[in-house]
Amino acid sequence: MAGTALRRRLTWQLATAAAVTAETASVSTIALELPYWPGHRAGQHLDVRLTAEDGYRAERSYSIASAPGEAPAITVERLDDGEVSPYLTEELRVGNQIEVRGPIGGYFVWEERNDSSPLLLLAGGSGIVPLRSILRHRDRSGSTVPVRLLYSARSLPEVIYRAELDRHGPGVEVIYTLTRQRPPGWTGHAGRVDDTLLAEVAWPADRGPLAFACGPTPFVEAVATGLVRLGYPPGQVKTERFGATGGR
Amino acid sequence: MSPVTRGFHGRRREPAGAEGRVPPGQYVTDDFPVLSAGPTPRTPLEVWTFSIRQDGSTARSWSWEEMRALPAERVTADIHCVTRWSKLDTEWDAVSVDTLLGQVDHDARYVLAFCDGGYTTNLPLADVTGGQAWLAFGYGGQPLEPAHGGPARLLVPHLYFWKSAKWVRGLELLDTDQPGFWETYGYHDYGDPWREQRYAGD
Amino acid sequence: MEPLDGNAIGGLLQEVFGTEMTTAVGTCAACGATAQVAEFVVYLRAPGTVVRCRNCLGLLMVIARIRDMNCVDLRGLAALEADPGV
Numbered sequence: 100m101a102g103t104a105l106r107r108r109l110t111w112q113l114a115t116a117a118a119v120t121a122e123t124a125s126v127s128t129i130a131l132e133l134p135y136w137p138g139h140r141a142g143q144h145l146d147v148r149l150t151a152e153d154g155y156r157a158e159r160s161y162s163i164a165s166a167p168g169e170a171p172a173i174t175v176e177r178l179d180d181g182e183v184s185p186y187l188t189e190e191l192r193v194g195n196q197i198e199v200r201g202p203i204g205g206y207f208v209w210e211e212r213n214d215s216s217p218l219l220l221l222a223g224g225s226g227i228v229p230l231r232s233i234l235r236h237r238d239r240s241g242s243t244v245p246v247r248l249l250y251s252a253r254s255l256p257e258v259i260y261r262a263e264l265d266r267h268g269p270g271v272e273v274i275y276t277l278t279r280q281r282p283p284g285w286t287g288h289a290g291r292v293d294d295t296l297l298a299e300v301a302w303p304a305d306r307g308p309l310a311f312a313c314g315p316t317p318f319v320e321a322v323a324t325g326l327v328r329l330g331y332p333p334g335q336v337k338t339e340r341f342g343a344t345g346g347r
Numbered sequence: 348m349s350p351v352t353r354g355f356h357g358r359r360r361e362p363a364g365a366e367g368r369v370p371p372g373q374y375v376t377d378d379f380p381v382l383s384a385g386p387t388p389r390t391p392l393e394v395w396t397f398s399i400r401q402d403g404s405t406a407r408s409w410s411w412e413e414m415r416a417l418p419a420e421r422v423t424a425d426i427h428c429v430t431r432w433s434k435l436d437t438e439w440d441a442v443s444v445d446t447l448l449g450q451v452d453h454d455a456r457y458v459l460a461f462c463d464g465g466y467t468t469n470l471p472l473a474d475v476t477g478g479q480a481w482l483a484f485g486y487g488g489q490p491l492e493p494a495h496g497g498p499a500r501l502l503v504p505h506l507y508f509w510k511s512a513k514w515v516r517g518l519e520l521l522d523t524d525q526p527g528f529w530e531t532y533g534y535h536d537y538g539d540p541w542r543e544q545r546y547a548g549d
Numbered sequence: 550m551e552p553l554d555g556n557a558i559g560g561l562l563q564e565v566f567g568t569e570m571t572t573a574v575g576t577c578a579a580c581g582a583t584a585q586v587a588e589f590v591v592y593l594r595a596p597g598t599v600v601r602c603r604n605c606l607g608l609l610m611v612i613a614r615i616r617d618m619n620c621v622d623l624r625g626l627a628a629l630e631a632d633p634g635v
Contacts, residue, residue, distance in 0.1 A: 109563045113350060146560040150349040155357035155374075155431070160557060180378065182357070190354045197352055203559040205632065206571040206587035316551035338588070340554045383592055384599040386552075386606060429596050465608075509596055529596050532622060533615040546615045 111148060114171075114199040116191055122174060122259045126225070127188045128164055130172040133199060139163055141236035142208040142229045142311065142339075145173055145201035149183055159183045162228040162313075162339075163202060166235035171202070174259060176225045207339040209233045209311065211242035216309050217302040220248040221292070221322045223314020226341060227252075227259050230313060234264075234271065246271045249300045251292050251318060254280035274300050292318070297325040304330030309337070316340040365435060368425055370540035373433040379495065380432055384528065387493045388463035388514045395498055397482060398517035399451045406451045406520070411498070414482070417442045422481055424504035426511070427540040439502055440485030444475045447482065448518075455520035459527060460501050463514040468527035469536065470503065470510055475518070479505055482515065507538040507545070555586035558598055561612060562586065565619050572632040578625050579607035586629075600625075 118130040131145075144162045161173035177188040191197065207229065209218070218237070220230040227250055237244060252258045254277055264273045276288035276296060288296060302308035310331060312322045319340045326336050362375055369375055398408040409417070422439045459469050474480065483502040484491055491497035496513030503510045509529050530536050535544040543549060555562075555571050562570035571587040582604035589609060592599040597613035602625075609625040623629065 108567065109560065111349070144556070144559070148349065149352040149355040149357075151355050151357035152351050153357070156349065157355075157357065160560065186352075186355050195353055196350070198349055200560050200564075203563060203569075204556060204571055205559075205569040206585055207556055316553065338554060339556045340551075342551070342553065380594065382595045384595045384597075384611075385592060385601060385608075430594075529613075532597055532611050532613045533620045534596060534613070 109200055109203070111198045111200050113196045116193050116195050116197070117170070118172075119191065119193060123257055125177045125188070125257075126174060126259050127177075128172050128174045129187060129191065130165075130170055131199060133171065136171060137202075139167055139171060139202035140204075140208040140210065141167055141233040143202040143204040143232075144229065145171065145199050146203060147173070147183065147187070148198040148200070149186060150198070157182050160203070163232055164228050166232055166239050168239060169235070174225070174228045174231075176259075207311065207313070207337050209236065209309075211237060211240040211244070215244055216307050218244050218246040219300075219302055219308050219310040219326075220246060221310065221312040221314075221318075222248065222250045223292075223312075223318030223322075224252060224257075224341075225259065226312075226314025226318065226339070228313075229339065230311060231260050231263070233311065234267070237271075238268070243270055245302075247300055247302065248273045249276070249292065249296070249322075250274070251276045251278060251314070253278055255282050255285075292322055292325070294325050294328065297322065298329060301326060301329055301331075307335075309335050311337045311339075313339040314341055316342075368435060369433050370427055371543050373427055373431055373540065376432040376434055379434060379437075380428070380430075381494045382428065382430065383494075383513075384466060385464045389493060390463050390498065390514070390516075392498060396516065397447070397499065399447065399453075399520065400517055401451070401453055401455070401520040406453070407447075408517075409447075414442060414499070415484070417446055419484075420481075422483070422502065422504075424502070426504050426508050429507040429509055429534065429538070429540075429545050433540075437504075438487055439481065439483040440488075441481030441483035441502055443478065444480040444482060444501075444518075445478065448472075448476060451520070453520050455522060457521040457524045459519040459521055459525050460510075460512040460515050461517055461519060462512050463516055466512055466514070466528050468501075468510050468512045469521075469525055469530055470506070471524070471537070472520075474506065474537075475503060479503065483511075505539075507535075507540050509534065510538055552601075553591045553593055555589040555591055555600070557591050557593060558600070558612070559587075561598065561619070565612070565621055566631070568631055570631060574628075574630050574632070575609060575626050576628040577602040577605060577607055577609060578627040580605035581627070 114131040164174040165172040392411040481502040484499045501512040590601040600610040611622045
């Protein structure tokens with residue numbers, strides 16, 4: 100149950116790919132079936148380990164994209180110079196098995212509570228993945244906590260989960276900023292998140308908001324320090340840094 | 348052993364033309380991975396020095412200009428990282444460690460390389476002399492980038508590349524072997540890739 | 550190469566300590582700063598995992614995988630306290 104510890108020892112398990120869904124041209128979501136799945140908390144991740152025939156191993160971490168209560172799924176961005184992501188996004192088929200360990204994490208997690216602290220979610224690129232889990236958990240739990248999601252992506256076609264994010268109900272505002280390319284007639288924000296955009300989008304510090312920032316290290320550090328400058332107590336800004344190229 | 352992941356190949360082991368050049372357990376890479384144990388130091392050339400230290404004091408030191416005035420050579424070498432990647436035919440511009448050590452009177456048997464950021468690594472004197480080691484300031488015909496150890500790094504290609512200390516600032520001359528950073532944490536004191544000496548006890 | 554944070558070693562630390570550790574609070578032996586493990590600076594791409602203090606960049610932990618064993622050095626931490634609520 101969310102909030103209680105998993106006392107069972109964390110071990111590698113053979114997970115079966117149950118479904119593979121393309122999210123964008125280079126991003127896929129893989130739904131997994133595990134022999135033992137205790138459930139997870141919104142924001143947690145899985146470790147994935149691949150082993151070649153000669154024993155060569157590669158290991159990476161991927162945030163869980165699904166909400167607590169849903170079957171575990173990871174969303175993977177294919178990196179051109181990647182070692183694991185090309186395999187997961189291009190080679191892996193439904194029915195194939197990969198070693199997985201998890202769920203992992205206790206810091207970068209969100210649980211619906213009884214208070215009404217507004218939630219500020221800040222996503223850089225594939226940093227949207229654990230935040231989507233948080234958004235879905237908020238929906239499924241019936242929470243009415245107000246949410247603002249600031250999502251920085253290179254271009255609109257590279258926005259992951261766009262249809263789902265655009266459908267969001269009342270209480271959730273999604274603000275995009277596109278850093279490399281904008282579609283014709285784009286009236287939204289452009290360029291990297293800076294103090295001006297943060298000041299515009301972030302909940303005022305005196306409302307006691309809780310922030311979750313996830314994405315490449317430079318993005319996370321820029322937004323986290325920006326929020327602290329806006330008066331957010333550092334303990335109210337949770338950070339999760341991905342490798343500069345998008346994965347971990 | 349872990350179950351094999353269908354269709355996962357890792358990296359190519361030994362491309363055509365590389366027969367005999369890739370030590371056991373290594374794969375050849377075309378890129379140049381950046382591995383680091385800490386933030387990239389940024390020492391300005393005006394304050395950079397390379398020193399040979401002995402018995403607690405500096406025996407000889409060179410400023411950047413003095414070092415660059417020494418005879419330098421173009422070195423082509425295969426390099427092998429303990430994390431299993433190898434890179435063939437890398438090109439460096441470097442001053443031989445023989446040139447540097449030749450200016451100091453000593454009978455040391457070991458050296459401990461010390462670097463900006465606190466990294467150290469140990470080597471037998473016999474492995475940094477006789478044309479086996481260099482102080483490299485250029486890579487691929489360009490000044491060595493900070494991420495790869497610039498302004499200058501040690502280059503000792505016959506041993507695993509953790510011995511080719513980045514951001515090197517000098518060599519401490521020692522009578523006895525003293526483990527450096529990775530050697531303290533369980534890596535091999537010597538590190539011969541051809542005998543696959545990755546970890547202590549190998 | 551940008552460093553990551555302690556979230557990236559959540560699985561490794563859970564394997565080593567037998568419990569969730571990203572919320573554990575560590576005290577830097579060099580500067581005394583306290584922070585949750587999730588906030589530590591983590592260098593993954595090295596012959597081992599190197600964990601540093603965000604305040605002074607002092608070495609907190611070094612974890613090397615030596616022949617399928619995790620060799621853990623915690624001398625850079627003056628204290629490490631797992632979150633009792635986890």
